[in-house]
Amino acid sequence: MRIFKFWRTLLFVALLPTCLSAGNSDNQESSHGHSHHQNGKKVSREQAKEFIDHHLQDSYGFHVTEGVGFSLPVILIDEGLQVFSSSKFGSHGDQTAEVNGKFYKIFHGKIYKTGADGTLTMDHGHPTNVKPLNFSITKNVFVIILMSAFLIYLFSSVAKSYNKGNLAPSGAAKFLEPIIIFVRDEIAIPNIGEKHYKRYMSFLLTTFFFIWFLNLLGMTPLGVNVTGNLSVTACLAIITYCITTFSGNKNYWGHIFWMPGVPTPMKIILAPIELLGTIIKPFALMIRLYANMTAGHVVIMSLLSLILVFNTHVATGSFLTLTLVISVLELLVAALQAYIFTMLAALYFGSAVEEAHH
Amino acid sequence: MQIPAIVGAGLIVIGAGFGIGKIGSSAMEGIARNPEAANKIQTAMLIAAALIEGIGFAALFAV
Numbered sequence: 001m002r003i004f005k006f007w008r009t010l011l012f013v014a015l016l017p018t019c020l021s022a023g024n025s026d027n028q029e030s031s032h033g034h035s036h037h038q039n040g041k042k043v044s045r046e047q048a049k050e051f052i053d054h055h056l057q058d059s060y061g062f063h064v065t066e067g068v069g070f071s072l073p074v075i076l077i078d079e080g081l082q083v084f085s086s087s088k089f090g091s092h093g094d095q096t097a098e099v100n101g102k103f104y105k106i107f108h109g110k111i112y113k114t115g116a117d118g119t120l121t122m123d124h125g126h127p128t129n130v131k132p133l134n135f136s137i138t139k140n141v142f143v144i145i146l147m148s149a150f151l152i153y154l155f156s157s158v159a160k161s162y163n164k165g166n167l168a169p170s171g172a173a174k175f176l177e178p179i180i181i182f183v184r185d186e187i188a189i190p191n192i193g194e195k196h197y198k199r200y201m202s203f204l205l206t207t208f209f210f211i212w213f214l215n216l217l218g219m220t221p222l223g224v225n226v227t228g229n230l231s232v233t234a235c236l237a238i239i240t241y242c243i244t245t246f247s248g249n250k251n252y253w254g255h256i257f258w259m260p261g262v263p264t265p266m267k268i269i270l271a272p273i274e275l276l277g278t279i280i281k282p283f284a285l286m287i288r289l290y291a292n293m294t295a296g297h298v299v300i301m302s303l304l305s306l307i308l309v310f311n312t313h314v315a316t317g318s319f320l321t322l323t324l325v326i327s328v329l330e331l332l333v334a335a336l337q338a339y340i341f342t343m344l345a346a347l348y349f350g351s352a353v354e355e356a357h358h
Numbered sequence: 359m360q361i362p363a364i365v366g367a368g369l370i371v372i373g374a375g376f377g378i379g380k381i382g383s384s385a386m387e388g389i390a391r392n393p394e395a396a397n398k399i400q401t402a403m404l405i406a407a408a409l410i411e412g413i414g415f416a417a418l419f420a421v
Contacts, residue, residue, distance in 0.1 A: 186401070284412040291415035340408045347405070 048305035055301060056225055056294060057109055058140045060086035060093060064222055072142055076111065078102060078132035086136070110134070140232060143224045147214055151206070183208050183342065191346035196353040200346065203243060207236060208342040215293060215334030219327065227337075228293035230286070237286035240345045245278070248352040281348055285341060292337050296330045367417045374414035378407050 063069030071087035074097075088097035089106055096118030097104045103114045112120055112129035120127040137145075158173040158180075169177045183205055188197040214226045226232055254260060256274040259267050303323045307316050385403035389396045 186397075190401070284409070284416075287415050287419065288408060288412050291418065292411075336404075340404060343401070343405065344408065 042311040043305070043308040045309060048302070048309055052298060052301045052305065055223055056228065056297060058138045058229060059109070060089065060106065060136060060138055062139050062142060072137050072139065074104075074111070075135040075137065076104070076132040077135065078113065078130075082132070104132075105129075111136075139224065140226050140229055143214070143217065143226050144232070147210065147217070147226075151209055151213070155205075155209075179208075180205060187339070187343050187346050191343065192350040192353065196349075199247075200243070200349050203239075204342050204346055207240075207345060208338050211236070211289065211341055212335055212338035215338060216331070218293060218297065219330060219334065225293070225297055227289055228297055230290050233286045233290040236289070236341070237282035240285060240348065241279070241282040243345075244282075244348045244352045247349065249355075251354060251356045252352045254356075281344075285344055289337055289341055292333060296326075296333055299326055300330065370417035371414050374410050374417070377410045381406050381410070 060074055061069060061071045071085045074082075074084055074086050074088075076082040079102075082099050082102065084097065084099045086093070088099070089095055089104075093106045095105075096114060098116075103116055103118060104111050105114045105118050105120060106112075107120055107127050110131060111134055112127050112131055114120060114129055120129050122128070154172055154176075157171065158169075158176055161170045161173045164170075184197070184201060187208075188201055188204055192200055211227055214224075218225055218227060256278065257271050259270045259274065262270065300323055303319050303326065307319045310319075381403055385399050388399045392399075
């Protein structure tokens with residue numbers, strides 16, 4: 001009976017974001033192409049593509065759907081700090097913002113400095129205008145800050161629940177303890193080893209939950225796509241690279257620059273390859289997470305767009321079902337990618353601290 | 359985009375798909391032969407699959 005209840009709850013939790021995201025994207029789409037529906041026209045493929053591209057990109061405001069959302073601060077360094085609201089760019093981000101006598105315009109997600117008339121001088125499709133240093137709190141940055149705050153709150157409450165002296169976990173720890181134990185026993189210890197794993201646990205747990213929760217957040221109707229952003233995954237990969245490099249012991253560097261157990265000419269050939277390998281490993285981490293999450297978002301959005309492209313009852317039914325199936329798959333992928341990122345990071349740390357055994 | 363690049367990416371994705379399929383089938387055989395080692399095999403399978411997947415994605419991004 002308890003098992004049945006567990007599965008029912010799991011199914012409910014699994015399906016909830018799916019239904020919400022399906023419903024919401026639908027609304028978003030229809031509000032986008034509202035006027036077309038009234039004319040009895042369908043949404044064209046170009047419109048659908050534009051919508052998907054827009055969703056995949058970072059933006060200067062947090063807009064869930066047409067008219068629902070808020071602006072975020074734009075922070076530029078251009079002869080001093082320039083802080084202003086992104087609403088100055090207009091609701092579609094196509095207007096020229098005027099701040100302290102300076103004019104800025106957004107082109108393809110980047111902010112350029114313009115004259116008072118707001119024209120960009122183009123050269124082969126790229127503006128030649130000055131790009132001021134951009135430290136804006138964009139949608140992704142905003143979500144990352146919120147998620148970090150949430151993680152700190154959640155895990156400090158989990159940690160506190162153990163301080164009460166009772167061994168049984170309570171509150172959020174009930175749900176999170178098995179996952180934390182999983183990260184320790186299945187990811188950290190087998191890959192890093194009993195001796196050194198404790199040093200890396202904080203990083204592994206943080207990345208695991210950070211990536212997993214952000215992946216799950218990407219499945220909600222808020223329309224955030226943080227882990228599907230190359231800069232975000234690049235940062236995670238760079239941190240992994242730094243930790244691996246700085247914790248590398250004699251044995252690790254020995255295996256890179258002077259591979260033991262192979263003939264000398266081979267050692268000379270292997271050294272640059274191994275050195276390149278240290279950079280390729282985090283590079284692959286970055287690409288893997290980014291591509292997986294982007295691919296998932298593109299598939300779901302495309303299927304939903306097809307409903308509006310075909311605009312028939314049969315298409316609606318079949319594509320909604322397909323979206324549901326893919327969304328459930330994406331929930332699995334969300335956890336799997338977090339697992340694989342953490343697992344490979346642990347593997348790299350393990351190779352960096354491995355003791356010589358031959 | 360040039361056609362050769364697209365064809366090349368397609369070939370690499372075919373290769374990657376074949377590779378992941380092979381890993382999956384071998385892992386299943388392994389688990390069927392020795393169900394007690396299922397956990398270890400699964401972990402190793404996921405790592406290998408993830409590494410191949412990386413190549414597939416790299417090919418897609420090169421296009």
